[in-house]
Amino acid sequence: MKKSFIIMMFLALILVIAACGGKTEESKEGANDTEISEATEKSELVIGLIPSQSEGEMQTAIDKLQAELEEKLDRPVKIDYYPAYNGVVEALNYEHIDMAYFGPLTYVIAHDRSGAKAIITQLVNGEPYYHSYFITKADAPWDTLDELLEEKATIDLAFGSPSSTSGSLIPGVELKERGVFRDSDDHDFANVTYTGSHDITAQSVLNGNVHVGAIDSAIFEARIRSGAINEEDYKIIWKSEQIFQYPWAVRPNMDDTTILELQEAFISITDEDILNAFGATAFTTATNEDYEAIRKAAIVDGRMDDDLGGK
Incomplete structure (x- = not known):
């Protein structure tokens, strides 16, 4: 009887040790998981x-x-x-x-x-807004979009990217509301092109490749600040409402x-x-x-x- 009791105690001790060992391994695994998580975050x-x-x-x-x-x-x-x-x-x-x-x-x-x-x-000067502009060369004969549209059949117009908000969507909606533009293949202008970026639009206007271009006001003004373009070379003939x-x-x-x-x-x-x-x-x-x-x-x-x- 005494011998059986000793054997039972021995087996119980083994189980306790095994359980503690398992917890230690779990603890190590948990620590490793934490380290992996921290590494992933970084x-x-x-x-x-x-x-x-x-x-x-x-x-x-x-x-x-x-x-x-x-x-x-x-x-x-x-x-x-x-x-x-x-x-x-x-x-x-x-x-x-x-x-x-x-x-x-x-x-x-x-x-x-x-x-x-x-x-x-x-932000631009403390405000989270910008505008779409239509710009021409400073010496262009038009001071407003209305004046330019009186000669629309002779005008070469440039948008930026087709997916640009200020270079396509907003100015395009404006021209649609005025009844002179349906899409890039159906319009009342001599020619409509997409330059792909705002800086190319500004350069195309300056070079005389197009008469008028749609551009992001914030980028236009930033390029003036940086000296990339000269403000006196351009004229803004239309300005949209605020765009976030x-x-x-x-x-x-x-x-x-x-x-x-x-x-x-x-x-x-x-x-x-x-x-x-x-x-x-x-x-x-x-x-x-x-x-x-x-x-x-x-x-x-x-x-x-x-x-x-x-x-």
């Missing part, structure tokens, strides 16, 4: 963008932005260019990137398709902590090269609701199903 943050100006002109600013974000977020950051809006929308949709820089029109389409969340936008500024949007499942860190990092940026590249004087926070007016305009103009193939 993994490379990938940002996609379509250059609003020529890619080469923006490269210095992008390099600086990448370096600033890496320092402020304490993690590696990669900024990728995309040749067409559709590419960056799909990249965010499939989580190949974590964040994207959109025009307002492209953003509302991306939100509709993938749930992208606007978290940051830019370009958003920086993140994938829908990004955690709140990372979103807050990104917002704080952007808001703290003061580098003039970075700000001028995006037509900004500062950055601020944004939400999806800020783009409701653009969403309504896109729906009315039939843009929500755009393939976004252009720049």
Whole structure:
């Protein structure tokens, strides 16, 4: 009996030791899981963008932005260019990137398709708004859009990208309301072209390749500030109502902590090269609701199903 009791105690002791060992292993595994989680949180943050100006002109600013974000977020950051809006929308949709820089029109389409969340936008002189301009050369004979449209049959007109808010959507809606433009193949002008970017539009007007061009006011004014173009060379003959500024949007499942860190990092940026590249004087926070007016305009103009193939 005594022998049986000793054997039972011995077996019980073995079970206790085994259980403690299991807990130790679980504890180690839990610690490893925590380390993996922390490592994942500090993994490379990938940002996609379509250059609003020529890619080469923006490269210095992008390099600086990448370096600033890496320092402020304490993690590696990669900024990728995309040749067409559709590419960056799909990249965010499939989580190949974590964040994207959109025009307002492209953003509302991306939100509709993938749930992208606007978290940051830019300020111009303290306001998160910009305008669409129609610009001509300073010595052009027209002082207003009404005057130019009196000669519409002889006018060569340039939009920016087909998917641009200020370079296509808003000025296009204005011309449709005036009954002189239906689409790029059906209009009352001598010729309608799409330059692909705002800086090329400004240069095309200056060179006399077109009579009038639609352009982003913030980028137009930033290029004047930087000395890239001279204000006295141009004339603004039409100005739209306020448009909420370009958003920086993140994938829908990004955690709140990372979103807050990104917002704080952007808001703290003061580098003039970075700000001028995006037509900004500062950055601020944004939400999806800020783009409701653009969403309504896109729906009315039939843009929500755009393939976004252009720049």
